Amino acid sequence: MSGAAVPVESKNKLLTPFNVIGGLFVIVAFGIAVVRFTKGLGAVTNLNDEFPWGLWIGFDVLCGVALAAGGYTIAAAVHIFRLKQYRPILRPAILTGFLGYFFVVIALLVDLGRPWRIVYPVFYTYGVASVMFLVAWHVFLYLTCQFIEFAPAIAEWRGWDVARRWLLRLEIGACIAGVILSTLHQSALGALFLLAPTKLHPLWYSPLLPMFFFLSSIIAGLSMVILESTLSHRYFKEQTDPRHAKGLGRLQLGLAEAASLALLSYFFLKWIGVAHGLHWNLLGTSMGVWFLLEVFGFILLPCLLYAKAVREKNVRLVQFTSVLTVAGIILNRLNVSIIGFRWDSVAHYVPRWSEFVITIAIVMFAIFTFRWIVTRMPVLSEHPDYKLTDVS
Amino acid sequence: MLLSQIQATKAVEYLIAIAFLFAIMLLWRFLRAGPEDKDSS
Numbered sequence: 067m068s069g070a071a072v073p074v075e076s077k078n079k080l081l082t083p084f085n086v087i088g089g090l091f092v093i094v095a096f097g098i099a100v101v102r103f104t105k106g107l108g109a110v111t112n113l114n115d116e117f118p119w120g121l122w123i124g125f126d127v128l129c130g131v132a133l134a135a136g137g138y139t140i141a142a143a144v145h146i147f148r149l150k151q152y153r154p155i156l157r158p159a160i161l162t163g164f165l166g167y168f169f170v171v172i173a174l175l176v177d178l179g180r181p182w183r184i185v186y187p188v189f190y191t192y193g194v195a196s197v198m199f200l201v202a203w204h205v206f207l208y209l210t211c212q213f214i215e216f217a218p219a220i221a222e223w224r225g226w227d228v229a230r231r232w233l234l235r236l237e238i239g240a241c242i243a244g245v246i247l248s249t250l251h252q253s254a255l256g257a258l259f260l261l262a263p264t265k266l267h268p269l270w271y272s273p274l275l276p277m278f279f280f281l282s283s284i285i286a287g288l289s290m291v292i293l294e295s296t297l298s299h300r301y302f303k304e305q306t307d308p309r310h311a312k313g314l315g316r317l318q319l320g321l322a323e324a325a326s327l328a329l330l331s332y333f334f335l336k337w338i339g340v341a342h343g344l345h346w347n348l349l350g351t352s353m354g355v356w357f358l359l360e361v362f363g364f365i366l367l368p369c370l371l372y373a374k375a376v377r378e379k380n381v382r383l384v385q386f387t388s389v390l391t392v393a394g395i396i397l398n399r400l401n402v403s404i405i406g407f408r409w410d411s412v413a414h415y416v417p418r419w420s421e422f423v424i425t426i427a428i429v430m431f432a433i434f435t436f437r438w439i440v441t442r443m444p445v446l447s448e449h450p451d452y453k454l455t456d457v458s
Numbered sequence: 459m460l461l462s463q464i465q466a467t468k469a470v471e472y473l474i475a476i477a478f479l480f481a482i483m484l485l486w487r488f489l490r491a492g493p494e495d496k497d498s499s
Contacts, residue, residue, distance in 0.1 A: 334478035
């Protein structure tokens with residue numbers, strides 16, 4: 067048998083500080099959700115008619131979708147661009163993407179209320195004139211695609227040979243459909259804000275918003291895969307194939323190179339946006355300084371740091387830069403959806419503590435689910451009975 | 459006035475696009491000029 071690690075269930079203690087704190091957040095969030103569903107949004111949030119979208123849309127949905135982009139990015143690299151060397155990080159990337167989208171839907175259920183109506187845009191009343199229709203269908207279809215892409219791992223875990231064979235045949239189709247859907251709906255989330263030209267600060271509002279969202283999602287996806295693989299190899303050593311662990315640095319350098327090139331493109335595209343709107347005069351305002359901080363500190367700086375890391379083959383620097391880049395993407399989404407939205411309004415939206423608790427609980431729940439899966443299924447290593455590398 | 463403003467905007471956009479081409483070329487050369495991978499075969 068090869069040196070592949072067999073997925074083993076973690077023998078760690080249940081009562082770790084992480085589990086206890088995370089569990090407490092989940093319990094408190096459950097109570098808040100009960101109040102939200104029985105008494106409405108106003109009982110647990112600072113949202114109102116002027117600010118109907120808050121932290122749950124700005125962070126849970128917009129950041130969640132962007133940071134889940136690793137799934138389609140790596141799937142495209144492996145299946146479409148035939149970069150087979152990235153195969154070892156494909157399943158963790160798809161799992162992260164799938165869970166990212168799944169918990170985006172959970173967050174949406176809490177935000178929208180009346181959860182039984184979540185299927186309306188798909189099965190009952192379409193509303194084809196709305197960008198929301200596009201987003202709903204894309205998320206629904208893309209979740210299905212990602213489930214199909216990840217399902218062979220479930221089949222291997224349960225030993226379902228026939229199902230695994232069929233699922234592997236569907237994998238390439240699901241991957242292509244997934245990449246198309248992601249391309250469309252990452253940009254569709256940006257297109258949502260095209261509806262609010264007077265509400266969004268001009269430095270963030272641009273006809274290029276869909277392109278900004280799409281391009282930055284590639285950067286977010288690449289950086290999240292670097293970050294997730296770093297953390298996985300640190301905290302799930304038992305489950306990780308030692309051969310994959312050895313080659314991880316080289317894969318991360320390759321991802322960093324792609325991220326550096328994408329960041330430079332994104333940097334220049336942002337300036338095209340400013341030039342297109344003739345908003346040079348706004349750069350001297352306080353919001354302008356905030357914009358410059360985002361563009362130089364969280365786009366150009368990570369671009370240069372990734373480039374330096376690749377040139378010096380400094381994997382540590384790549385891992386550090388991935389954190390900076392992810393922070394930059396989160397900052398951008400919050401700037402578009404909260405900070406720069408109704409920036410000129412007398413009243414300002416500041417999320418209530420209960421909104422933060424729900425958001426943190428959803429992240430914790432996603433981490434717990436990720437851990438539960440990778441300690442059972444062949445995600446960070448190949449199953450000894452099934453050779454994924456044999457499948458093309 | 460409006461026409462000249464549109465032309466100026468377009469000119470700036472083209473300048474940014476040209477700057478981007480130079481920058482991406484420089485970045486590419488910078489990335490490729492690193493030390494050889496010792497364990498590549």
